[in-house]
Amino acid sequence: MFAPYRGLLRQPGALRFSASGLLARLPISMVSLGLVILVSAKTGSYGLAGVVSAVFVVFRAVCSPMQARLVDRHGQHRTLPVIAGLNAAALGGLVVAVEVDTSLAVPVVLAGVAGASSPSIGSYVRARWSHLLGRGPKLQTAFALEAVADELLFMVGPPVVTFLATGISPNAGLLVALGCGLVGTLLLAALRDTEPPAHGRGGSGTPLAPLGWPALFPVVGASVGIGTLFGAFDISVIALATQADARAWSGVLLGITATGSMLSAAVLGSRTLRKPPLTRFRIGAAAITAAMVPLPFVSHLGLLAPIVFFTGLTISPTMIASVARVEETVPASRLSEGITWSTSALVGGIALGGAVAGRVIDGHGANAGFFVSLSAGVVATIVAWSGARRGTGTPPVGAPGVGAAGADAPAGG
Structure with a gap:
């Protein structure tokens, strides 16, 4: 591997x-x-x-x-x-x-x-x-x-x-x-x-190419929802562990989540993927959301551990597909900017999710915070499945010199 x-x-x-x-x-x-x-x-x-x-x-x-x-x-x-x-x-x-x-x-x-x-x-x-x-x-x-x-x-x-x-x-x-x-x-x-x-006015002297927002927006918009899911998930895990008088376990549980994500990224990088990045991103958003479904109903930290590990397995493939979609959508001259739009949306969502879930947890208990994650995931999945299919930054599949595997290969996390 x-x-x-x-x-x-x-x-x-x-x-x-x-x-x-x-x-x-x-x-x-x-x-x-x-x-x-x-x-x-x-x-x-x-x-x-x-x-x-x-x-x-x-x-x-x-x-x-x-x-x-x-x-x-x-x-x-x-x-x-x-x-x-x-x-x-x-x-x-x-x-x-x-x-x-x-x-x-x-x-x-x-x-x-x-x-x-x-x-x-x-x-x-x-x-x-x-x-x-x-x-x-x-x-x-x-x-x-x-x-x-x-x-x-x-x-x-x-x-x-x-x-x-x-x-x-x-x-x-x-x-x-x-x-x-x-x-x-x-x-x-x-x-x-x-x-x-x-590139652009500071480089070659030519105007900047359009960023391709019609195709980019579903990724950026869904990234806000996925970030909100992450922010609510983190604070809910900490609150649940604190509620169980085992706050130290919150770090263990979040570490288990990160381990699952790291393992899935390592395996994914050794495979040749055939599905287009947008399809993988949409499936990933749905998978992360599905992983949230049991969390509002689980209070035992031992039962939570395998669930958050599965959640981690869904994270890196989704993030990798996200940047793969950006790479095929935006012009090469604006690739850093395009990637940063999606990561900034994710960071902004994390801050939003933590703030909203914190208020929900204060009023209704730790498990209620996971409903914020679930709701954000549903919204992210809906947004991910909207919008244009074809990017503008690279040739579409079937263009001269671009096969199915080659078109799918660009990815990021």
């Missing part, structure tokens, strides 16, 4: 940009939690901590597509050092502001700047894979590899930031995330040999 991945990383420059990208995007699994730990430790208020963390997440979701458009126009080597420097300065200033006990407005503003300048490294690494490999089965494996990396980050990042914050200093987790993000992004930007060419 791992032979395709070994062959992939032997491609010229692949191991270097994949490894630097992994280091660069470690902060995505550390910063939000690190902000909550730091602000709550210094102020004694989880409410204030939640405000600062939410501002970071919202600004990241809203501004990432605009940031990706700049990167597509001007090139990664020109833009990423500036973005990474601004992000590091904002996060560093935020830590100082909290430590010296400034008014709440200062860390909130800095959290917004940090979120807006948080590099969308996953999109930029996937754009490099697409540029390096072109269309074909290897691209499927490449994006599956990145999906595995994403799940690994979310398994490792939260425990690391918690250990650093509780064992060394409340700001240690954020500072380590800052350093990893800055160094990794600068290393990635320096790898010019695998960088996609700049």
